[in-house]
Amino acid sequence: MRLSKNREIRVIDRTIPEVYLLNKRTSRLDIIELCWMLKEMGVDLLEINSEILKKIGKPPAGIDFLYRTGVEDTKIESLPTSIKHCIVSAEALKETEFIKMLYDKKFSITAEYKIDGIERLDKLKRLKNTSYFKFIDCIRITGLNKCFSLNWTKVLKQVRNVLGIGIDICPENNYYCGTAIAIEALMEGMDSVTATFTGCGKERRFGALEEILAGIKVLISSEAKMNLRKLPQLSNCFTKVTGLNIHYSKPIVGKGIFIYEAGIHADGIEKNPLTYEPFQPDIVGQKRELALGKHSGTRAVIVKLKELGIQYSIERIGEILSCIKEKSISVGRSLLDDEILEICKYI
């Protein structure tokens, strides 16, 4: 993914293996649909494994995959030539013959290490002295649950300088900081990040792909080449395949995140949406929606009545607003358009 004229990063997604763990009956077509949607967003590599490859048969042309393999993988000898990247666990590195075979087959090899704290992060420098280091192109560092000190990115940069190879950051989300850790690593110059859609995972939770991508766009580079407009379709596909509903106010993809009601916010948004929005809703394929309820002000009522095509006299607005607030409290929610129409008829 190009961030700017002088900077590129690699975005890796591991949603598909996690979705497959959550639902083994995921169809071939659904997997392929997910692949294309993720690629369209700007994902560079999609992680898969032998089970998924068996399900989809021939990998779709035009998508780059990161294939998870290990010593026990019998499919590795007959992988399609379109698959050029593979990922192995740290333990598999010690199987010299296996790693050399991958290297001789000209795979780009990523080795995955689970690291939670800084001391172990620092020890990664020792990899340089191992016999298998020469076969590795990239290290994926996953876990990172305890990396909250101010120094962790300093140590990370030292590790990268010593090793001189790519570092892929794949934070877990045990303490709700996965996205923050990923963003921080990218801000400090790391060149690769791995995440899952909504942070989903069967046994582990990860940094959320859509949050990280939006974070890159908002905080690192507005020129970043990504397309988040199809996120609502991706969300629907994800829910269909996994049976998991996405929370109404989930950052970036929640259906309710651009519905606003509070008078102060409605007033600000009418004047300039950026007063109360971090980015325009259409960037993530959504639309803002004005709701009327307990917290509404007169300006919001005027806007809504205009939207509904209702004629009103300015002297009545106060009365209409009072009725809206009262009704909203009595039903415990914002009002439906029919309910607003009813109030206006009555007044």
Next chain:
Amino acid sequence: MRMEINIVDTTLRDGEQSAGIALGLEEKLRIAKLLDKMGVYQIEAGIAAMGGEEKQSIKKIAKLGLRSKISSWNRLSINDINHSLDCGVDLIHISVPSSDIQIKHKLGKDRDWILEYLKKCVIFAKNKGAVVTIGLEDASRADSKFLMKLVANAFLEGVDRIRYADTVGVLFRQKIYNEIVKIRAELNIGLEIHAHNDLGMAVANSISAVMAGAEFVDCTIGGIGERAGNCDLLQFMRAAKAYLGMYEDTKMDELIEIQKDILKIINHRGKAS
């Protein structure tokens, strides 16, 4: 039980502003009692200037005799502050637009007007005997020199605490850490973080603010609030336990049960008639 970090719970204000939630007086009273049972330091009970049932509920919450302090949220407006003073709350919170986008586009004013009106409002409230806290609205997008000026002016007028508000959720850990450290280095004033979750980093940013020296953290039950919500109280506590060694003796199971009770009240009210 009392909490280790001073939690300012804003479920009944920012949380309730979440489109689709409309609590009546009884619901707000029940929730306030449950929040007090959880041991939060402060309950931001609502916006008194809304009048009607909202103002009534704040008055009644203030009279409950809870251990949690009760506050009312105000715009930069003498009228708003008067409504809050009517309610007999412990704390008056005045929200001050601090970014140029808010000052110019929302209010149609300039920075000098903000400084002048901040002084007016604080003096007014303090003269009425109120304990005053100031919220720097949209601080994360504000010019840092102007922000420091606002903080310094508020301090000079006797404001007890400053809330750093990440109103549109665009903070990141290093930034909030540096900002809080800078303010702390200049002034001995209470510091509070109010983080929104638009990029999924409210908990991380709140933890970072505490590491930098903030003593107060704004949270809501279930993370409810405008757009993608606020810092989720129980998530914050779990993260604070992992990163800061806090809440080791806290009975999380009890808090989870109380949270469920509060969410039942909120969600029950949201059913279509």
